Amino acid sequence: MPLDFYLPQTLPQAKFVRDVPSKLAPLLARGEIDAALLSSIELLRHPDYNYIPGMGICSENRVASVCLFAKCEPEDVKTAALDSRSLTSAILLRVLFAEYWHRQPHWVSYSPPVENGLQIADAALAIGDVALEYGGGERRIDLGEAWKNLTGLPFVYAVWITRAGLDPESIRAPFEEAKRLGMKNRERLAAVCAERGAKDAEFYYHYLTRNVGYDLGDKERAGMELLFQKARRILFPL
Numbered sequence: 001m002p003l004d005f006y007l008p009q010t011l012p013q014a015k016f017v018r019d020v021p022s023k024l025a026p027l028l029a030r031g032e033i034d035a036a037l038l039s040s041i042e043l044l045r046h047p048d049y050n051y052i053p054g055m056g057i058c059s060e061n062r063v064a065s066v067c068l069f070a071k072c073e074p075e076d077v078k079t080a081a082l083d084s085r086s087l088t089s090a091i092l093l094r095v096l097f098a099e100y101w102h103r104q105p106h107w108v109s110y111s112p113p114v115e116n117g118l119q120i121a122d123a124a125l126a127i128g129d130v131a132l133e134y135g136g137g138e139r140r141i142d143l144g145e146a147w148k149n150l151t152g153l154p155f156v157y158a159v160w161i162t163r164a165g166l167d168p169e170s171i172r173a174p175f176e177e178a179k180r181l182g183m184k185n186r187e188r189l190a191a192v193c194a195e196r197g198a199k200d201a202e203f204y205y206h207y208l209t210r211n212v213g214y215d216l217g218d219k220e221r222a223g224m225e226l227l228f229q230k231a232r233r234i235l236f237p238l
Contacts, residue, residue: 001189002182002214003055003160003175004037010174010181020085021158031163035171038161039088044228045235048164052172055179056159058213058220063144065211066157067131068093069114070123070139080105081117081124088157088227089127092143095230100150132207133198144211153223159216179214 008016017024017033024036029046040056043049059066066089070077074097082090097103110117110124114134117124125143126134134140147155160175162168182189190205197204213220 001193002186002208003057003179004182005189005192006178006181006185007174010177022085022087025087028161028163033163034166035160035162035168035175037158039086040156040159040224040227041088041091041231041235042161043159043224044231045087046164050162050166050168052160052162052168052175054216055175055214056216056220057157058154058216058223059144059148059157059211060154060213061145061148062142063155063157063211064142064207065129065131066092066125066127066143067134068123068125068139068141068143069118069134069136070141071118072122073139074101074123074141075103077101077103077105077122079108079121079123081108081110081121083112083117083125083127083130084109086127086157089125089143091231091234092147092155092227093125094234095227096143096146096150099230100146129197147223151223151226153226154213154220155227156216156220156224183214 017027021038025038025042027033028036028038043051068074084090097105108121110120112126112130114124114126114130114136118138144155186208187205190201190208193204194201
């Protein structure tokens with residue numbers, strides 16, 4: 001929300017399409033939209049894409065909204081259920097299982113709520129509000145924290161990706177202004193979240209100010225490049 005809530009104000013001539021990243025990605029690939037806040041891994045899958053610099057959805061450590069809910073320790077998981085709405089989170093989980101927990105579970109897909117995934121697997125990946133608001137008794141394993149433990153670097157979940165042939169610098173200014181307004185008004189945004197969600201405004205304000213970062217600096221880019229290196233072995237196996 002700090003990145004896109006004020007875009008209709010700073011970019012009044014634009015038409016906006018709101019959907020989950022997995023639905024927006026095909027629209028960007030077909031050139032039907034100019035930019036989308038998409039999983040960072042799309043930059044690896046589409047070398048002709050670019051992104052608006054300086055901003056993204058990141059975490060320095062614990063993120064709270066990208067979690068694995070497990071009935072057992074991750075090292076003992078035999079089957080893991082993936083929420084396919086975000087490709088980056090799914091790739092992150094596969095990297096963590098391979099390199100952090102040294103486990104190769106069987107992968108299955110599910111649609112939220114989390115209970116659906118836990119009915120068919122030992123653990124279920126959840127993102128966004130689904131992860132934030134889930135209150136089950138299973139182990140909550142924060143993937144941002146696990147990545148930091150593995151690599152020592154922040155994680156970049158999403159960036160403003162631009163379609164092939166569009167110079168991101170040509171549209172950068174209104175996105176920067178929307179971010180400036182969003183960062184300044186996170187208390188208001190937390191109140192909006194509370195109206196829509198299951199938690200109170202204090203909970204969402206903590207999330208928007210403590211868990212999620214929105215600046216894409218040198219450390220964040222290094223974390224993103226490291227993910228790409230590790231993800232290549234998963235997406236493009238020899």
